[in-house]
Amino acid sequence: MGRGVLRPDLAAGRVELRQRAPRPELAPLVEFYWNPRWDLRGRPDHEQKVLAHPNVHLVFEEPGPLVYGVQRGVFNRVLSGRGQVLGVKFRPGAFRPFIDGPVADLADRAVPAAELLGPDAGPGLAALNREILVLDDLTAMTALAEDHLLGLLRSARPDPLVAEVTELVERITASPQLFRVDELARELDMPVRRLQRLFAEYVGASPKWVLRRARLHEAAARADGGADIDWAALAADLGYADQAHLTRDFTAAVGAPPSRYASR
Template sequence: MDTRGVLDEQTGRTKFRLRTVDPAPALAPFVHYHWIVSWDLTEPFTQQVIPHPNVHVAFSDEGALVHGIIRGRFTRRLTGRGHVLGVRFHPGGFRPWLGDRVSTLTDRTLPVTDWLGVAGTEKPVVEATDDAAMVAAAEALLLPRVPEPDPVVTQVRDLVALIQDDLALTRVDHLAQTSGLSVRALQRLFSEYVGVGPKWVIRRHRMHEAAARADAGGPVDWAALAAELGYCDQAHFTREFTAAIGVSPARYRLRT
């Protein structure tokens, strides 16, 4: 399981359990996977996440919410005993369900009741007795509402995969050259389908990679990593890392 974006992941895994479940075939063109987090704590624990370019629909005791892409850090305080089921959509995969530009959801949450027009949607999910039943309850809400196939979703997924597969792809004009689209066309496409621009996706992927290197253990040559990730110098990398993660690379490495 790829846990990039979960900060201090080694500590987190001692506090909660995370697992994923593949979606039903009819949902697979739009949904990457379902995720389930459960915890049973004697003391509160706060987990921070650096989100990916994915929209999530989450079901918990606190309600059912659509989470647009968060450009900063996502923080969740876990107390007592509980669980959450989330539906992680592919980059671009939520656009056909929303019927509007995904950028209208960026840094926002939307009650699932407002989205689907159905009240009490979280109850069948959070009251389910096991993972399979939770997933089945969530899919029972989604499957009757599956939209028509949208070939642009596949195009957007492929573009985001290009960014994630090639660390040398560090600028939007590089992505334009590789994809055959103009920079302006990429910006419009990402705003419409992803919710953030391609530059943000590139920068966020570099931060995920940097944090993952620190979490892996062992010494990190930050200057070499900054160069590998396409930064003009280590100072630029350190500023972006600190802004995204909340502490400098060296301090983050010490606490992991």
């Protein structure tokens, strides 16, 4: 199900999740495409919770495609009946060239794609959404989405900072041992203020949030792993002052203390 999906054991029995890598020409901007499908006809609705990553997503779904900014709380989605969506997961910072403003303006929002991407993107998006969602073949679905993205890319302004920001965020998320913004700034030889401005402009969440979310992803993954966990030792490994600090962070994000979450 991927890191950040809470209770993946329950999700796996209700949702089929397919992924596909982008074409080489889109790989610097797109991490992957994701396609959850479900058939819950005659079964209870399923509420899926996700600890989101510092990424913007373009999602083809009913009734129309939406752009989701970084979701800083827990993202909830209730699935019912039968359906599917196709999501485009942009690399951190890579959505900035497509919009006229900082990515921080999209935080915790879902905006109609036609409204956000401008007059050149609007025409045909509704038809494209319908074409994608009636298909079963993931290759065909992503091909339609990629043709549209390549058209948008041709009209987007080049921005050399995108690659720098993408590499920076991916470095953080791959290393939950990075604990503090000032430590990160020193390691990068970059003033803290510039780091914060870069994240607001390109990522849509603060560097402190990204550092904290990487640690919570690690804690949730351990909790979902099913093994007995020494929470005090894990708190120390993740740079928390003590177990109580980890418990507060985890509870605020997930809605349950880590030990209770792991025991369900």
